Amino acid sequence: MKSAIEFKSHTEIEHFQIEALKEALQYLNDFSPYYKDLFLKNGLQINQFQTIQDLKKIPTTNKEDLQKHNSQFLCVPKSEITDYVTTSGTLGSPVTFAMTDSDLDRLAYNEAISLACSGIVKGDVIQLMTTMDRRFMAGLAYFLGIRKLGASIVRVGSGVPELQWDSINKFQPKYLICVPSFLLKMIEFAQSHNFNPNHSSVQGVICIGEPIRNKDLGYNTLAEKILKHWNLKLYSTYASTEMATAFNECEAQIGGHLHPELLIAEFLDANGNEVGEDEIGELTITTLGTKGMPLLRFRTGDLMKAYKEPCPCGRNSLRVGPVLGRTKQMIKYKGTTLYPPAIQDILNHYEGLTTYLIEIGTNDIGTDEIKIKIAVCDPESGILESIKNSFKAKLRVTPKIEIFDFDYIETLKFQNGSRKPQAVIDLRNTQLP
Structure with a gap:
């Protein structure tokens, strides 16, 4: 047909x-x-x-x-x-x-x-x-x-x-x-x-x-x-x-x-x-x-x-x-323009990373802030430092990245009654914790 x-x-x-x-x-x-x-x-x-x-x-x-x-x-x-x-x-x-x-x-x-x-x-x-x-x-x-x-x-x-x-x-x-x-x-x-x-x-x-x-x-x-x-x-x-x-x-x-x-x-x-x-x-x-x-x-x-x-x-x-980005998800972070797909591509590279959530928010001086929550197979493997180095090398900036429990992150990905998991949550005009 x-x-x-x-x-x-x-x-x-x-x-x-x-x-x-x-x-x-x-x-x-x-x-x-x-x-x-x-x-x-x-x-x-x-x-x-x-x-x-x-x-x-x-x-x-x-x-x-x-x-x-x-x-x-x-x-x-x-x-x-x-x-x-x-x-x-x-x-x-x-x-x-x-x-x-x-x-x-x-x-x-x-x-x-x-x-x-x-x-x-x-x-x-x-x-x-x-x-x-x-x-x-x-x-x-x-x-x-x-x-x-x-x-x-x-x-x-x-x-x-x-x-x-x-x-x-x-x-x-x-x-x-x-x-x-x-x-x-x-x-x-x-x-x-x-x-x-x-x-x-x-x-x-x-x-x-x-x-x-x-x-x-x-x-x-x-x-x-x-x-x-x-x-x-x-x-x-x-x-x-x-x-x-x-x-x-x-x-x-x-x-x-x-x-x-x-x-x-x-x-x-x-x-x-x-x-x-x-x-x-x-x-x-x-x-x-x-x-x-x-x-x-x-x-x-x-x-x-x-x-x-x-x-x-x-x-x-x-x-x-x-899709290379969304108009409402453009991030101005430390002088660099980013879109979530570029961040996700780096995270998807790591076998030892089991899930992640990207939170985009506003810091206390009113500019864009990024916080990435990840769950990993082995927190002692050095994966966190490796991910930070990848961001620095590929995007020239390093957002805040922290390790959390897998189930906790998966719960966050279904916030506000969402019917499908959200890997990116935009909280701008809300200060990130």
Whole structure:
């Protein structure tokens, strides 16, 4: 299953998106209370927009807007809502997304062509290692996409290495869909029970929720640690609840592919201007074909680089690299600008480090402060000093790093009712203890 438009020329793709954009703008003007008001306040007429570049005339939307005016984004009567999804919000309470039958069909199509992009075909067996409950979109999306693709699903859910291995041995999946760091626990379990992961049926993993690539598109430390013990094909993905769309790597593995029929992507600087070629910008998206809660020029907060040259796989749609940071997580520490992924890459290098938590806060003079809590196998091994030296050598600064109990750190990673572990907690405007 392939998306035909991705293989068209850049000119054909742009023409296709212009027509889809006109339809999306008319739909928002007719049915979205939020965007109808936005157009009115800014004196915007729908017939003004004839090119993709005309989008820049429209103010952007962000997650705080979604949270403050959540119900105003809804474009259909509640009687037409089939599924409710929630995602974390910047102001504390979750943001609700309402999905119609049409939106669920769109979600299934998105995931089917995304998984096909990564090489999955009808008849393959895929082990799904993420939850389908708790109002998450991800598990539902994978289930619907695998079903539409005609592949088979083993719904195991997250965690429990023993159960994962039992399912692998019983159902012989070719692919896993999981958070890549969990693969290290799978490897550890296999080694402690004296069997080799390479003797399993698993050939590839669709990696979700965590980056496995550096900014040069090479494997990062996490991926290298996995591949050291398990000969797999790791596929990077990028997705979010807000856009209900995924960017999956193809076999060439040089960035995740955009699906032009589902999304228009812009890459903006801090002032809302489009960044230049080869520059890092904030991904800003306009959804196409969404009926329940479509978004227009939504700033995701994710900083990444776009790749526009044709891919060896034959697709001509743009591709995105890994998330290199988030706009709200930029840290100015001792004169150096940092983003959490650079810190995590250093920590992921250490085999003897069992878990960690990065806390970003404010010190008593009002500047950014970093405190890293780690748990290690052997506190007397010298690992703490080694980690500090790595920070000094690679980032030129050394944050405060302390050793704590494993269970204590794991508890902290699920603060404020979070449904998934948080390796980075931003406490700015709060002094760190």
